[in-house]
Amino acid sequence: MMSKLEAFILGIIQGLTEFIPISSTGHLYLGRHLFGLDEAGLFLDTMLHVGTLLAVLVIYKNELIKIIKNPFGKLSLLLIIGTIPAVIVGLLLNDLFDSISKTGMTIGWEFLFTGFILWVADGVNKGHKNMDSITYGDALFIGTFQAAAIFPAVSRSGLTIAAGLFCKLDRETAAYFSFLLSIPAIAGGIVFEVGEIASSHIEAVTLGSLLVATLSSALFGYFAIVWMINFLKKRSLKIFAVYVWILGFAILTLQLTGVF
Numbered sequence: 001m002m003s004k005l006e007a008f009i010l011g012i013i014q015g016l017t018e019f020i021p022i023s024s025t026g027h028l029y030l031g032r033h034l035f036g037l038d039e040a041g042l043f044l045d046t047m048l049h050v051g052t053l054l055a056v057l058v059i060y061k062n063e064l065i066k067i068i069k070n071p072f073g074k075l076s077l078l079l080i081i082g083t084i085p086a087v088i089v090g091l092l093l094n095d096l097f098d099s100i101s102k103t104g105m106t107i108g109w110e111f112l113f114t115g116f117i118l119w120v121a122d123g124v125n126k127g128h129k130n131m132d133s134i135t136y137g138d139a140l141f142i143g144t145f146q147a148a149a150i151f152p153a154v155s156r157s158g159l160t161i162a163a164g165l166f167c168k169l170d171r172e173t174a175a176y177f178s179f180l181l182s183i184p185a186i187a188g189g190i191v192f193e194v195g196e197i198a199s200s201h202i203e204a205v206t207l208g209s210l211l212v213a214t215l216s217s218a219l220f221g222y223f224a225i226v227w228m229i230n231f232l233k234k235r236s237l238k239i240f241a242v243y244v245w246i247l248g249f250a251i252l253t254l255q256l257t258g259v260f
Contacts (some may be wrong), residue, residue: 002044006035007209011216014048015055018186018217019179019224021158021240022247023114024052026107029152033104037205046193047210051217053186056179059225063180078177081136082143083184089147090192108255110153111248115241117145118155121162122237127170134177138167146181153248156185158240161232171232179225 013031017024028045037044057064067076129138145163149156157178164174254260 002035002037002205002209004209004212006037007213008216010044011048011051011213012220015052015217015220016224018052018221019157019228021114021118021155021161021237022244023111023153023155023158026111026153029104029107044205044210044213046190047214048217049186049190051214052221053183053190054218055221056183056186056225058222060180060183077136078134078139079181079184082139082146082181085140085143085147086150086185087188089150093150105255106151107153108248108251110151111244111251114153114155114158115245115248117162118158118237118241121165124165127165127168127174129167129169130173131176134169138169141167142177142181146185156182172229175229175232
């Protein structure tokens with residue numbers, strides 16, 4: 001049975017790593033494995049994602065109001081186009097990637113891949129494009145990178161921020177658009193997960209623990225978004241690349257020795 005302390009910790013992990021480019025799914029897999037909560041994964045993950053969705057909705061409420069008032073405006077179309085690749089990949093290859101995520105055998109390599117993309121993206125020439133300058137082609141390119149984050153330890157925020165930098169967005173705009181694009185991605189993931197909850201095992205999670213996990217995820221997700229946008233204005237992504245490289249090599253070593 002998951003304790004409220006474990007729920008709080010998992011909420012912190014989800015909230016921070018959803019928007020800091022080090023992979024929330026990969027860290028949640030490790031956290032659940034550490035606490036012995038693998039059987040509660042689907043239902044727990046759904047509520048944790050609800051928390052991070054609440055965080056991003058609160059921060060971008062003004063943008064959402066604009067979209068509601070002008071559903072066929074440029075911002076709406078950018079988000080739709082940016083979401084299409086993930087929808088296609090999810091529908092066609094979900095079963096394959098679901099089996100991969102359950103075993104966890106590839107997460108070490110996926111952390112290494114995330115680090116590589118972050119390192120390369122941080123080295124590109126400084127971008128100059130802001131939200132007014134983003135093209136539909138940019139949105140499709142960024143969305144294609146987002147689709148790769150269907151792998152459990154490939155960071156969605158990391159790849160979409162990196163793709164934004166490759167498109168010559170300035171660093172703040174790359175993070176801004178990445179987090180906006182997370183709204184349909186997280187919401188779609190929640191809808192998909194809800195459809196599978198009936199066949200999952202949820203007996204290891206109490207309502208109180210789920211509430212703690214959700215609120216913790218929302219609170220720390222809010223702080224992570226604000227912190228990350230400010231961080232990228234002056235700091236390098238390479239620190240996150242080094243972190244996921246260390247984590248990836250550690251996991252591969254533990255797998256090689258049979259410990260993990």
